[in-house]
Every structure is written in structure tokens, then in C-alpha cells.
Amino acid sequence: MDRRPGARGRPFLHPLLLVALASLLPMLTGSAINIWFNVTNIDPLLTEGQRTIFLRTVIVYNLAVYPVLGAVGAWLLLSLRGPYRDHARGRMADAAQRLRVQRRVINLPWYLVGLATVGWGLCAPVFLGALARAPEPLAPMVYAQLPVSFAIAAMISITHGFFAVELVSQRWLYPVFFRDALPAKIPGAFALSLRTRGLLLALSAGVCPVLSLLLLTLVPHPGDNVAFTMAVGGLGIALGLVTAWLLGRLVTEPVDELRRATQAVAVGNLEVAIPDLRADEFGQLIDGFNTMVAELRAKRRLEEDFGRHVGERIARQILARERGLGGVEEELTVLFVDLRDFTARATAAKPEHVVAVLNVFLSEMVEVIEERHGGIVNKFLGDGLMALFAEWTGRADHADAAVAAGGEMVQRLAAINDRLGATGDPPLAMGVGIHTGRAVVGSIGSPRRMEYTAIGDTVNVAARVESLTKTVGTSLLLTAAARAALRGPVATDEVPPQWVKGQAEPILVFRLAKS
Numbered sequence: 001m002d003r004r005p006g007a008r009g010r011p012f013l014h015p016l017l018l019v020a021l022a023s024l025l026p027m028l029t030g031s032a033i034n035i036w037f038n039v040t041n042i043d044p045l046l047t048e049g050q051r052t053i054f055l056r057t058v059i060v061y062n063l064a065v066y067p068v069l070g071a072v073g074a075w076l077l078l079s080l081r082g083p084y085r086d087h088a089r090g091r092m093a094d095a096a097q098r099l100r101v102q103r104r105v106i107n108l109p110w111y112l113v114g115l116a117t118v119g120w121g122l123c124a125p126v127f128l129g130a131l132a133r134a135p136e137p138l139a140p141m142v143y144a145q146l147p148v149s150f151a152i153a154a155m156i157s158i159t160h161g162f163f164a165v166e167l168v169s170q171r172w173l174y175p176v177f178f179r180d181a182l183p184a185k186i187p188g189a190f191a192l193s194l195r196t197r198g199l200l201l202a203l204s205a206g207v208c209p210v211l212s213l214l215l216l217t218l219v220p221h222p223g224d225n226v227a228f229t230m231a232v233g234g235l236g237i238a239l240g241l242v243t244a245w246l247l248g249r250l251v252t253e254p255v256d257e258l259r260r261a262t263q264a265v266a267v268g269n270l271e272v273a274i275p276d277l278r279a280d281e282f283g284q285l286i287d288g289f290n291t292m293v294a295e296l297r298a299k300r301r302l303e304e305d306f307g308r309h310v311g312e313r314i315a316r317q318i319l320a321r322e323r324g325l326g327g328v329e330e331e332l333t334v335l336f337v338d339l340r341d342f343t344a345r346a347t348a349a350k351p352e353h354v355v356a357v358l359n360v361f362l363s364e365m366v367e368v369i370e371e372r373h374g375g376i377v378n379k380f381l382g383d384g385l386m387a388l389f390a391e392w393t394g395r396a397d398h399a400d401a402a403v404a405a406g407g408e409m410v411q412r413l414a415a416i417n418d419r420l421g422a423t424g425d426p427p428l429a430m431g432v433g434i435h436t437g438r439a440v441v442g443s444i445g446s447p448r449r450m451e452y453t454a455i456g457d458t459v460n461v462a463a464r465v466e467s468l469t470k471t472v473g474t475s476l477l478l479t480a481a482a483r484a485a486l487r488g489p490v491a492t493d494e495v496p497p498q499w500v501k502g503q504a505e506p507i508l509v510f511r512l513a514k515s
Contacts, residue, residue: 015172030157327442338384433466
């Protein structure tokens with residue numbers, strides 16, 4: 001038996017036997033009403049000879065017609081026994097055979113109720129035809145009473161039989177036969193629409209009992225018929241309660257499932273899924289809901305994966321931007337960091353030790369940039385990194401944030417060197433370059449592989465300024481553009497203009513003034 005979400009566990013009887021009982025019990029109920037009606041209303045109208053013909057017809061009909069109809073129904077159910085066993089054990093048939101079986105499972109209520117309709121529909125002409133062949137003339141009231149008898153029994157058994165078979169099939173057969181398919185998407189299946197379902201539910205709960213009482217009232221009957229009328233009324237109340245229960249299982253239950261699942265999604269639970277398998281509009285709605293939640297999960301995974309590159313907080317801000325992952329030119333401040341002479345250090349040390357030292361350094365720098373000053377680490381560059389500060393990262397004063405982050409990074413490096421010195425490791429040295437200007441920010445790359453980054457002259461200048469730190473002999477340099485963009489007071493010392501690659505003129509750079 002399928003143990004995935006949506007499977008119902010193992011029933012107390014074989015599911016196919018439950019389907020047979022679901023179709024048989026309403027038939028027996030209708031037959032009991034029919035027998036009582038015939039005893040109280042039809043029998044007094046018959047002569048002794050007609051009564052003999054009537055009873056003989058009952059025996060012949062029950063031995064000839066119903067066994068044939070029952071055999072067809074049993075064949076329908078037994079034809080599903082092998083496929084049920086194979087599906088339950090995971091041994092699926094070929095695609096064409098599997099589709100035929102799935103279509104038969106969905107249409108099973110129609111097949112079984114169709115057989116019941118044939119059985120009840122033949123009763124009136126067969127019995128009236130047999131009685132008409134009697135030597136004595138048939139009482140006129142029989143021509144009215146007998147069809148009413150069969151009509152009441154048929155309405156009771158057919159409507160409730162359909163819903164009972166459908167409910168049992170959905171509960172016990174669908175989880176097995178539709179492990180790899182959606183019932184609502186099976187071609188050639190005739191699922192009952194919600195509108196038609198509502199009409200049939202109203203018919204079984206209200207119209208059938210009321211119509212039965214109306215027929216009993218309008219059609220003349222011999223003697224006192226109060227007991228039978230009250231019995232039909234009581235049965236109508238009971239069937240109304242049964243119909244209400246079926247309505248709860250077939251209609252309100254999926255609505256409640258959708259409501260609970262929607263509330264779960266509203267509070268952020270995207271692991272929710274509705275396991276109900278339906279072939280009607282509810283099936284399409286449930287399938288659409290599960291698909292929507294799956295897409296939301298995929299989007300969340302995208303955000304989480306993207307967040308691993310730029311930080312979760314910044315990833316949400318980027319994806320919420322009007323242009324999303326598209327490129328746009330804007331003003332921002334770019335910060336480059338690089339460890340000096342780290343390549344030579346890595347050559348002389350064990351790889352695992354080099355990685356450990358580098359992870360300590362980068363972890364501290366990322367915390368300063370993203371947690372302390374609202375920037376994003378856009379990419380790691382071996383033993384360095386590139387960071388962006390902009391209004392969309394949460395800092396309208398992006399130049400101030402970058403300079404403050406650079407200063408704190410220099411202080412953090414001093415603390416790291418103190419810890420390295422305690423273990424006998426040589427100290428680290430780094431350079432920080434900061435530049436403010438306009439750059440294109442967005443996704444670049446190929447359709448298969450893209451990177452969210454900033455490109456343009458502003459980025460190139462920031463990288464060149466970081467390289468100047470070794471030439472100038474200081475840990476941090478910022479350009480005149482970055483200094484001009486500062487909103488708060490920052491003490492700086494001017495450095496002689498420096499030539500950088502790609503620039504026609506020397507650029508002005510500044511170092512932080514020593515306090």
C-alpha cells in the first residue's frame with residue numbers, strides 16, 4: 001500500500017470489495033423500500049392469479065437480470081484486481097495500459113450506477129408486461145402504483161450509490177492508481193463536475209424524498225398508507241443526513257484542506273501540500289495549488305542560493321527591485337580588499353592551514369561589511385574580495401558606509417594579527433581601495449551561467465586604488481570622488497596624485513588621517 005502523503009493506509013477490507021459494497025448497500029436499501037411498497041400498495045390490487053404471476057416474475061427477474069448485471073459489475077471490479085496489486089507493489093504497467101486502468105477507476109461510479117439504472121429501469125415495463133398477460137384485467141391503479149414503486153427505489157439507490165462509490169474510490173483506489181499521475185488530467189475520464197454534483201446532491205437529499213412523498217400523495221392507493229408514508233419520510237430524513245455527510249467528504253473536505261494549506265503558506269510554510277487526489281474541478285484546483293507552492297519553494301531556494309552569494313538580506317532587496325535581475329546604471333561605492341604577499345605565504349605553508357587563516361580573515365571582513373555597515377560582498381577574489389555599497393543595499397550614505405567599513409576592517413586585521421602572533425604565525429597585511437561613481441549593476445554572463453555584479457570604470461578604478469596602497473605604503477586609500485560623496489566629517493590626508501592604468505590623468509587619493 002502506498003505510504004506517501006495522501007495514501008490512507010490499509011482498509012479493513014480489500015478496496016475493491018469496499019467499492020462493491022458501496023454500490024450494493026444503496027441497492028439493498030432501495031429494494032427494501034420497493035418490497036415494502038409492493039406489499040402494502042401493489043399486493044392488495046392484485047388477484048390471486050396476478051399475484052402468482054407477480055411473484056414468478058420477481059423470481060425470474062432476480063435470477064435472470066440481476067445476476068447478469070452483477071456479473072458485469074464483478075468483471076469490472078475484478079479487472080482492476082491485478083493492476084491494483086501491481087500498482088501497490090510498484091510494478092507499473094506500460095503507459096497505454098496504465099492510462100486505460102486509470103480511466104476505468106475514475107469512471108467506475110458511472111459504470112456501476114449505470115448497471116443499477118438498467119436494472120431499475122427495466123423493472124416497470126417487465127412487471128407491467130407480465131401482469132398484462134394475466135387472464136384477469138389489471139386494476140388501473142397498478143399502472144400508476146408500480147412505476148412509482150420502482151421510481152422511488154431507483155432514486156434512492158442510484159444517487160447515493162454514485163456518491164458512495166466515488167467516495168470509496170477516491171479514498172482507497174486513487175492513492176494506489178495515481179502515484180505517477182493526476183486524476184484531473186486523465187483524458188477520456190468523465191468526472192462529475194461541481195455544478196452537476198451539486199444538482200445530484202440536492203436531488204438525493206431533497207428532491208428524491210419529497211418527490212417520493214408527493215407521488216404517494218398524488219397516486220391513489222388502497223386502504224391506509226400512513227405507515228408507509230411516514231417510513232418514506234423518515235427514510236428521507238436519514239438519507240438527507242447521509243447526503244450531508246457525503247457532501248462533507250466530497251465537497252467541504254477539499255475546501256477545508258485548501259483553506260488550511262493557504263493559511264500555512266500565508267505564514268511562510270512552503271512545505272505544505274494537499275494530498276487529495278480528485279478528478280473533478282477540485283482536482284484541478286488542488287493540482288494548481290500544489291504547483292504554485294512548488295514554484296514558491298523553487299523561488300525560495302533561488303533566493304537562498306542567491307543569498308549565499310550576496311547575503312540573504314541583500315538578495316531579498318535585489319529581487320524586490322523593480323528591475324529584479326536586470327542591469328541598471330546607478331551611483332554606488334566600490335570597495336576592494338586584498339591580502340598582500342599572501343600567495344608567497346600560501347606556498348610555504350600547509351594548504352589546510354592556509355585555508356583556515358584565509359577563512360578567519362574573510363569571515364571577519366564579511367561581518368564588517370554586511371552586518372556592521374550594510375554593504376554586500378559581491379565576490380571573493382582569491383585572498384581578497386569586492387564589496388558594493390549603494391542605496392539598494394540599505395545605505396543611502398554609501399560612501400560613508402564604505403569608508404567606515406574600511407577603517408573597521410583595518411582594526412579587525414590588527415586583532416587577527418594578535419591572535420596569529422600568539423600561535424607563532426607571521427602577521428597579515430592588506431590593502432583597501434574605495435571609489436565612488438556610476439556603474440552598471442545587474443546580471444551578466446551566458447544563459448546557462450550568470451553572475452550578479454557591478455561593471456564599469458568605477459569598479460576598475462577601485463581595484464587600481466587598492467593596488468596603490470602598496471605603492472603609497474598605507475592600508476586604505478579612497479579617491480577624491482569617494483571623499484566628495486561623504487556626508488559626514490571624515491579626517492583624511494591627501495596623497496600626491498597617482499597614475500593608474502586606464503586613466504588619462506593622475507587621480508587624487510586620500511588616506512585616513514591618524515587620530
